[in-house]
Structure formats: structure tokens, C-alpha cells
Amino acid sequence: MRTKKTLLVFSTLLMSSSLMFAGSVTGKVTYTGTPAKQKPIDMSKEPSCAKQHATQITGETVVTGANNALENVVVYVSAGANDEGKVPSQSVAYDQKGCQYVPHVLPMHTGQELKISNDDQTSHNIHPLAKVNQEWNKSQPPGTPPITQKYEKEEFISVKCNIHPWMHGYFVVLKTNHYDVSKGGGEFKLPDLPPGKYTLTAWHEDYGTQTAEVTITGNESKDVNFTFKAKAY
Amino acid sequence: MAKLFAVTIFVIAILSAIPILRHTWVAPEDISTHGALIDEQMSETMAEAGISFLVAQFVLGFFIWKFSDRPADAKITKFPGGAKGLVIAAILVVGIEVMALGIFGVKAWANVYLTPPGPDAMPVQVQAGQFAFYFRYPGPDKKFGGIHPEMINEGTQNTFGLDPEHDVDARDDIVAAEMAIPVNKEIHLLMHAKDVGHSFYVRELRVQQDFVPGLDVTLHFTATKVGKYEIVCTQLCGLGHYNMKAYLEVMSQPDFDAWLKQQAGQ
């Protein structure tokens, strides 16, 4: 009993000390070349959604920002993190709003609770095309409670709405909590990395993956950038 | 009780006929060149079916009224002419009537299905998939690029599975989620199903045709009135069947050319 308690205190100390000396990785995701033009989405068959968008909505496969910034790239620690199984108690949220998925790409930890809600006035269908995990396909009429799900295995799951074929997104199920999705300027940040040697992977739904090695030695912030080659078609 | 029953039948028969006579619920105005014959066929059939319906219900009601609850010693009599008369009446009146309808109807059907499209009919391809229609125009080169089913990707909106990287014909193809056509121009619709059976139904155009997976079906029609109409799927195709629809915009030729140009620019 006592040894157990000592162990607990010790490990807590160790964890907090490593947190104290936590480093971080920041960086930017960009592209080279000319990305294919995103096609406009015609939502006229769903007027309740169409009227929520003042400007023309396009597909979100490739979303770019100023200075060749590339959005919606998931950057995560693919090796060296060793926090597999530390499932956050907080759930991640996936909304259907204006007949789009918000966010377009949603990373989560294996076993983490995923809450899917429908903010629209129309029925949606959520069909994550899982291959490693169990596939399911459920509809969600307006005003109904959120759908709660979990994924137990690491996978990049393409999500589609069978009712609105233009709706498309991704669930990214990871074995780590060290992840981020690149924002409008292509920037991302992985904080709280204890000292160690890591492999970072950047994943884009159309342009594939890239990796980088990084070593954190103390309370430092490292800069890692990724550059993808754009596809013209 | 029998008299009440007879009256109920009369009332139901009359009430049923009222919406028909008042045209409360009817198909919208025809905007096609072939639809007039179908409409004519429809109203002739309605007249015959309606009269048959009313006569049958009234005679039934009348006989129930007249011959129920008669005293036990009332004489059982036979309808003059008996079964032979009725059989002859059925064959002569109803049979010939209905066969005549069928024969006249052949023309209305042949107009749509048994005549080939004209040589300068404008080709438009429609692809039906769970649960949307997509339309494709061949672009300036007047050639449709090939369809590569393995390249279909709804996420990137490559809904037809085109391969512009390698296929020159596909580069100028115009794909849209709504169907625009010029008015008074014959359209040759090439119907392709991506996955399961669907159907293409436009009430105003008087067309309905199933998509057959694995078999490309064609249809031709000419719209005669500018306006916006709805295309709906009528073949059960899955959970989103109810929501599988698109708009048909019939435009003047200049408007159509502008639309095509705008679509090509996107």
C-alpha cells in the first residue's frame, strides 16, 4: 500500500517536472506550385443551408491562405510521444452547420469521446468510411440529441453525408494527444513536449504526408516547417 | 342500413369526383413539345375511368338500396339479358374503349421513346448517384472526356471521375449541379448511373426515365418555356432518396451561353 503511494507521488513529481521542462514545436505549413481551383458548391437543393452563406462556398479539400499557407494539415507526433492511452476525458465536437462540417478535419485520441451535433434545420447523415475501425452510418434529424461515438484504432477516416454529397470531412484518430491542425496562416503549435526525440508527421487529405525529426532538450521551442507540393488537378 | 350504405357510396363517389372536375390537384402546365399528347391521353383516360367509376358505384349503390331487406316471399328475379348480355357489354363497351385508349396511347409513347433525337440535338450528360444529380456539358471541343469510375471523388468534387491530367477531352468539360438548357432546343440527355437505380422526373417536361446501372439510357426532349423547374429522383435509391433533386433552368439562348461561360470560368 505504502509503496504504491510513494510510487504515485514520485511519478506525479516526475510528470510535473517534465512539464516544467516542456518544450514545444511551432511551424508553418505551406505549398509550392499551383493548387487546383476548388469547385464551387451548389447548395440550392438545401435552401435552409444555402441562405446561411453570403458568399460562394467551395470545396474544402485544399484550403489555402496568404503566402502559400496550407490549412487543414494535421501535424502530430507519430513516434516518441508515448502518451498512447492517456485519453482525455473531454470530448471533441463535430458540428454540422450550414451543410458543412465544422471543423473540416477533426483530430482525436483513440478512445476519446466524439460528439456530433446537427445545428441545421435539415436531416444530416454522418457516414465515416472507416476501414480499420467499425464503419457506421447514421442519420441525424434536426433537433435530435448529439451522436456520441468512439474510435478505438488509429485511422484517417473520410466522413461524408449521404444526404448532402458535397459535405465532406475527416476524422483523424491518433495514438497521441500531441497534435494540431494548421490554421489560416498555415501555422501550428505542439506545446508541452517533454524532452525527447520525436517524429512529426504532417498529413494533408489530398497531398499526402511528410515527416520531420525533432529533438527537444529542455524548455525550448523548435521551429519545424512543412512544404507540400500542390496538385494542379 | 342498406339505404345508408347506398347513400354513403353515392356521396363518396361524388366527393371523389369533385377534385378531379375542379382540377384541384393536377400536373403543372406542360412545357415540352411531346407532352400535349400525353396530357390528351390523360384527360381521355380520366373521362373514361371517371365515367366507369361513377356508373359502377351508382349502380352498385342503387341495387343495394333497391334489393336489400326485402320480405322473405319477394320473388327472386333475373336481370334481363343475364350474364350473356353483361359479358357482351363488358367486351364491347369497356374492352373496346380501353383497347382504343391503348392504341391511341401508342403515339404519345412513340413520340418520346420510339423516335431518335434530331441530328443537332444538344447532348447533355446526367449522372445520378446517391443522392445527387450532376450534369455535364462537353465544352467547346464538343467532346465528353472519358469516365474513370476509380477517379470519382466527391470530396474533391470530381463527381464524374474525369481525368483532366491525362485526358484532353475532359479538360473543358463543364460539370454543374443544376441543369441549364436553352429554350426550344432539342436536348439529347445521356443518362448514366454511378451506383444504384435512380430516375429522372420533371413533371413540367412530361418525362420520367430510370437510370439503369451498367446501361446508359438516353432521352430526348425540347423545353418550350423559360423558367425554373425541379428534377426529382423517383426510384428508391437509399436513405437520401427524398432529398435527391436538382433544378432545371430553361433559359433563352443568350442567357444559356452566358451561364455556360460562367460555369466554365469556375
Place this chain on the structure above:
Amino acid sequence: MHDTSVHAAAHHGPPTTFIRKHVFSLDHKVIGKQYYALALVAAYIGMFLSWLMRIHLAWTNAAIPGLQLLSQSGAPGGVMTPEYYLQLMTMHGTIMVFFVLTTAPFAAFGNYFLPIQVGAEDMPFPHFNMMSFWVTFTAFLFLMASFFVGDGPTLGGWTQYAPLNAVGSVAGPGQGSGVVLWAISIGLFCVGQLLGALNFITTTLDLRVKGMSLMRLPLSAWAWFITSCMGLTAFAVLMPACILLILDHVAGTSFFVPSGTVMNDQILPHSGGSTLLWQHLFWFFGHPEVYIAIVPGLGIVSHVLIANMRRQMLSQRVLIYSMGALAILSYMVYGHHMFVSGMNPFSSLAFSFPTLVITIPSTIVVLIWTFSLYGSRLRINSASLFALGFISMFVSGGVSGFFLAQPSIDIMLHATYFVVGHFHLVMGVAAMFGIYAGTYFWFPKMAGRMMNETLGKIHFWLSFVGAYCVFMPFHYLGMAGNIRRYSSFVDDFMQPLIPVHRFITVAALITGFAQLIFLYNLIYSRFRGPIASQNPWEATSLEWSTPTPVPWNNFDKHPIVYHDPYQYGVKSSVGDYVMQTSPEQVETEHDEK
């Protein structure tokens, strides 16, 4: 004729144990009642599903309290999802067509009364007969099981068109295990009905008692005979089709799936199949099937009407020939379900004309019924009311066939609510009215007690008016282009039609409530109804010449038949009729032969 009923007795003696008497019974009467009970359970499940569907169609996003208990994913918070609507719709159609409209008028009444009406002690193959029921029962269990497996029953409609229903769950919820269970269920059902049909045909041909010539068979017996001939050929086509469908699912074959089918951006591993093949196979069965549902009704209604008109039909023969013509034509017209399916447009014309020809025998039947009322002494009771209501419904549902038989008009009406109105009236409501007429008429013989007439009449009035309120407006909706099999109406042009749907829903709930009155009447009368005499309707056919309750071998001694089946309106020692088995010679009013 042949006095072969002795042979039937050789097959089995009186039952001795409870299980042999009530469960695995060889007695055609018990099997008939088992079929009736199955149909009854199925009918109320089917009706309940239709209530849920109707409520959803009228108030799409309203929560139905408690529905989430039936299916958490199908109705989160009680709000029905689009797929759950389609799943309920598919189950409603399948249950009603197969397990109600085929079992009740044909298998239930036919089993009970066909051997008695021909004067036999039992069917010639009682073990087959027992198997027929239990296979059908198992089929029903398989179908019900699909509510509880995976993501529920199939959503593909009772027609289960391929490839939607041939490629597995990639096509949607319920398309995996749901379809397989459906196909197993229907395949088994076919086996059950084939066994039944075999018995019916042999009973009619081989087990008639002395004096029972074919033309002396009652019209109900003729209807069952003709129906079983159709069943033998139609179910024999559907069963292999179901097997092929199962193979496409579980063995990766491609009978019904062509190459290049893309779902969820993936090419399916099928190639070379034909989607139209399934439609041809299905409708080759499907059209005779709707006649299998309605022809027994024609016979039962004729039988009930004659006893209540106190006269023969104007011509027995013409009615029999008309039913036979309907049966033969039913195989030549199935293509009218496929006018716009993409088959050769010339085929549509070829299928159109036999379809139109069907009008002639149907009209003859209706004319014979109607004009036989002329000069009759019509008795009004629950049974005859439902029989007369049947005629009215059959006409109303029949005239809409004028439209649907023509390919050019079908362009406008195909897959609309017009079709839904048409088949519900002509094969749904009409066939149900036939079942009710048969129930009110034969209940005294089957249960040994009388049903309550007042409740019966209330049931009739609510059902008759209610059914018209539900199904007539369907035709108007169809003419305005309202598409069937939509879980909600989102198209602009359908918005003005939603109030009509609300009216229909209210009417459907009231009509459904009336069916609960019937259920109460049935159960109450079974135990508390006044004891029935042997022949309460003063009817002539053999089932009324045997004691009530009917002994295990039907007749105390072999009957001999002396008369045509319907000798009413005569002067005899018992009244205005003479039993078929009575040797008494009377002045008969002969009908036209």
C-alpha cells in the same frame, strides 16, 4: 366423382397430445387457424408501422414519444431518421403483401375450408401442410429478426431492387444483414407457399367427394384452386431469385450488380451483373402475387354475397372463367411495372395491351356481382357489408388501372402516390375487406360462436369511409406529382401537398383504430360470443352441412353431393335454399351455363 376421401383418413388419425392438436397439427383446420393467427399478428404489426410512417410524413421532425425505445439510432430522441422511415416502409410492405394478403385469404381460409368444401377429410399431404405453416412461421421470425440485428431491416422497399439491395451495407443502413434476412425470409416463405399450393391443387383435383363435379365446387374453392396454380409457378420463380440475391451478398457473386458501380468513392468488386434481371425475376413473380392476394378475395366475396343475396350469381361459369383469365393474364403483364425502367420501349407497348385486356375479365366479374344484386333478397350484415364494400373498393382501385396500364401516362404517374393509392385500394383494402367478409361469415364455423354484429357494423363503417379518406387522396397527390417512398417532402412543389398528407394521417389513425374494434370483437366473441348453430346463415355449401365445431375428420360420414353449390331462392323443406348434400329434389332456378 371419385370417392377418395377415405385415403385421406388413412394418413392420420385423431390427434392425441396437446402438441399434436394445437402446435404441430396435421389437421388442415388447425393449420388454417394458425395461418389466420399469423396473419392477424402480422397485420397489426404492419398497421402499427403504417401509423408511424403516416405520423412522420405529416409531421416530419416531430418526436414520437417512445419511438427511440424501438431503435435508438433509427429514431434518436423519437424523431424518425430518413433511413428508419424507409426501413419501416419496407417492412410494412413485406409484412402486408406476404404475411397478410397471401396468408389470410389464401392459406388461412383456404386451408380451413377448401377440404371441407370439396368434402375431403383432410389435405392429401398433411405433413407437407404442417411444414407449410411452420416454414412460413419461421420465415416471419427471420423477417422480424431483422429489426434487432445490425442496423435494422432493409430499407430497399418490398421490391428489393438491385443493385441497391445487392451490394451490402455500403449502400446504406440495413442493406447488409437486413437484406440477407429479408431474402432468407421470403425464400422460406416461397417454400411454405409451394408446399401449400401443392396440397390445394391435389385436394381440389383428387379429393372431391361423390357428386362433387368441378362445376359444383363453390366459387371460393375455385378461387383457391386458381390461386394455388398461380402460387405454384410464381413462388417457384421468386425463390431462386432470392437465392441469387443472397449469393450476391454473401458469396460475392454478381448476378444483379454491373461493373463500375461506385459507392462512397470506391469501386465495388462486382462485375457483369444485370440490374434489370432482378426486376424481371421479381415482377414475373410480383404481378401474379398481387393476383394471389386478390383472387381468393373474389371467391370469398362471391361466396359470401351469394348466401346473403339468396340467389345464385348470374353465371357461375363466367365468374370461374374470368378468374382463370385473370390468372393467365397475370403472367403476361408484369412488364407494366417496368415501363420506364429502361427496358426496350417496344416491350412497354407489348406489356401494355395484355394489361388493358385485364380490364375485360375484371369488368365481367364486377358486372356479374352488381347485376346479380338485381332482383335479389339482399341481407345486410357485417359479412355482406364487407363483401359489398369489397366491390366498391375493387372498382375504385380498378379504374386507376386504366391509367397505369398505359406507358405514355405512366411517364407521369409512375412512382407517384397514384400508384400507392391504386394498389392499396385494389389489393390492399379490397383484399382486407375480403378477409373481413370471410371472417364475419365463417367465424361461427371456425370458432363455434357468433361475432358481435353491432361492433362488426361499426368496424365496417369506420373502415369503409376511413379507407376512402386515406386512399382516394393518394390518387390526387400522385396526379400532382407527389413521389412515393420519400421520407419527407422537401421539394418546393410538394410543400402545398403536405396538408393533404396530414388529412390522410388523421384518417389513417381513425381507420386503424377501427381495426382494434375488430380485434376486440374477434377475441371477445371467441370466448364469450353466443354459441353458433350449425348453419346460421342458411347457406348451402358443404362447410355448413357438418357439425359445429367441425370434427377432426370433418364429416361424421362421407357426404354425397346432389346439387350445384348455390341453390338459393328455391322452395324446399328447410326454407329458401337446399344444401348441396340434401337429396331433396327442388324446383331450381337454373343459371345460365
